[in-house]
Amino acid sequence: MKKSLRKTNLLKSLFDVEEGYSLTQAIAEADRCLLCHDAPCSAGCPAETDPGKFIRKLRLKNLKGAVRTIKENNILGGVCGIVCPAGRLCEEKCSATEIDKPINIGRLQRFLVEYGWQIGFNPLIKKPANNIKVAVVGSGPAGLTCAAYLAKEGYDVTVFELNKKPGGILRYGVPSFRLGEDFADREIKDITALGVKLKCNSPVKGKGAVENLLKKGFKAVFACAGLSLPYKIDIPGAHLKNVTTSTEFLKDAKAGNHEKISRLVKNKCVAIIGGGSVAMDVASTCRALKADKVYCIALEGMGELPAYKDDLLMALDNCVIIKPQCRVKEITGKGGAVAGVKGNETKWKVKGPGLFIPSNAEDVPGAGFSLNAGAVIIAIGSGPDSRLKEQLPKVKFTKRGLIQVNKNTLATSAKGVYAGGDIVRGPALAVDAVADGKKAAKAIMKSLQGGK
């Protein structure tokens, strides 16, 4: 099959998904691998997907074995191969960098998972049912992973999802040009094939609702609802029409409300507030939707942006204009809708790592700016849903509103309730969520077997 990798990052549309490797391309890439003794790539994966092993298997033509290694270690191995900032994880310490450049591990991982699907090879063998029921609240990467590994061991797992479709952040937070809808659906199919019951449009709402699942026959609950509430910004004009948040914008983009978001940005200047990966994804999405000019206004300097390099480069390739070390102070309006933004360039009061925070920024005198903008998108992160505490009255929370857990078992202060993913960590990677899902599944199995 002929496959061509994207030759340019310049997006033609919202669905301009990059194809994966062909077998020949994958073999050629694996041939560059040095097959290190103490593979630093394997040490660099939070979910212990073990690239050192699966690349060796690919190299020695044991392709099914390679697929097995990935899927047994990381049920979302395909998705992670696409969305992981591999340059910061497995590829970071790749020894081949010393020869030439790191092995493209993410792409190899994606290839192998797709290869397994292509040849109809499913390495995951489900153990006989043990009729022990476990509930998972939230179908993001943490929840899906926990559910999959429990189901594989014979547990009867039900996942409750608030939204129409499963996947959480993968479904509603990652743009289509990065992770195609079909790809995510296919990988989720591997999970439902293990017998996991996915209940969408099924919010677990009301006082004590999550904890009460334990009274409904579930022997354990894994809470992993993620961070669904976007942070807002308290400046004049924040209420104006055409001001939105990255969460809402990306969700609309993924949920098929293209007309709505297209209307918001097409042929307009768009000001995005934020300098992280999500801001860059929003910016690239705006460009794919034919926005005229797109600014990313960030408090950090160019070298300090929290966005992953690939996401930043993608935005730059799509002609996004980064305005570093700038603060928006006002959104100006006309007739109730956004007309522009006003702000000032900033500098740090004190220099040093960990000090890239608003309270450490001060205005550079005489460096005010104003931009013409037809839409403003706020991309400064999100926090936990405020109703979460109500649903989990026995669970202890941190000051930031995150769930407190035992780091080794992910057990919360409420017996039988475990938690993981962003709701515990704050904003983190999909692969971290996978790691949590695995850890929780192990701890849940251990506690339930011990209780027999």
Added chain:
Amino acid sequence: MRELSIEFCGVKFPTPFLLSSSPVSNTAEMIARGFDKGFGGVAYKTLGGEHTKIIHPSPRMRGYDYGGKKVIGVQNVEMTTDRPLKDNIKDIKWLKKRYPKHVVIGSIMGFSKGEWRDLALTVEDAGVDMLELNFSCPHMSVEGTGMKVGQAFELVKEFTRIVRDCVKLPILAKLTSNVTDITEPALYAKEGGADGITAINTVRGLAGIGLDDFIPSLNVYGRGAISGYSGPAIKPIGLKCIVELAKKKELGLPLSGCGGAETWIDAVEYLLCGASTLQMTTSVIRYGHRVVEDMCEGLSDFMDAKGFKQVKDIVGKALPNIHETSAFDVSKQGAASYDLERCIGCGQCYIVCRDAGGQALEWDSKKRRPVPDDEKCYSCMICSFVCPVDDLITFKDIKGKKPYTPKPSKL
């Protein structure tokens, strides 16, 4: 993972994969680690008599690369063990004690009849499960030793007979491919009482010559030699020998394949061609013991996919499909078929068809695409192996096609 055991010469092997008699089977400690990874047995590095002190040349090996691909072959000047016999015997005993279910084959090479007998009795006493008689080491300069035995068939028989007469254990004769017909010494080994054949040892070769000093690239202080060459490059020769031995009706002995196996696919090929076990060294030299993990997993998945219950069911399955070339049906002819939609226009097919093939392609220089001619194509298929796009050029049968020969040049 499936059960991968197989019986070979009456001995049960946990897996069909063995470390062959070579540097990779030099000590018990390294062999033990190999067992832990999935090797089912070992042909322990060849023991010789104590009368001849072995001192290895330095350096001992030279890798042979091709393009960006490292170690497609290795040239070596390795000899039999240089460790004291008593140390090796201790190691063999330790191995058998710690790994009672794994198979330890004592490889021996005598420099005289008496030595063959003494060595056979000594290793039998140490507790080995089988013996392998090394008639094939390509680096023995003494007449009547190593490969020189394998080339002097009467000696194969004589030495095998000597060992047969003094031990009860199954005996393998390890043969060299550096003969015209490997089945001849195999038949002599059988006459001498061998229970099975191991084939092949390394092929004599020369990895290269230094262009500044004119010394072979395996340069032993200014001198080089023709010596044993191994690795993926010799796999076709190993397979050929196994097929010849397997097809020799008068022989009818079980076979242990050896030569260039690196992946589970190579392993399955050896089994399909008639080998019941498979020995390896160069793949371990290249990748370490971990190669066997992939061989076991790959073999197991292959058996699942094809419905084989036991490894022995695979052995020899390809043999009915391997014929003399005279048996081909030449009334059927085909041609190279081009999927030009996917062509990227490099023109390598055109170059090789013109210079080395049937001149069956034209080149459309405007479109930068080849123009095939089915009638002229004599299906050498060279174009298909140089084409960089997967399966763009494939073989197709053409009903009623007549063989084509080029027209003479006009005077």
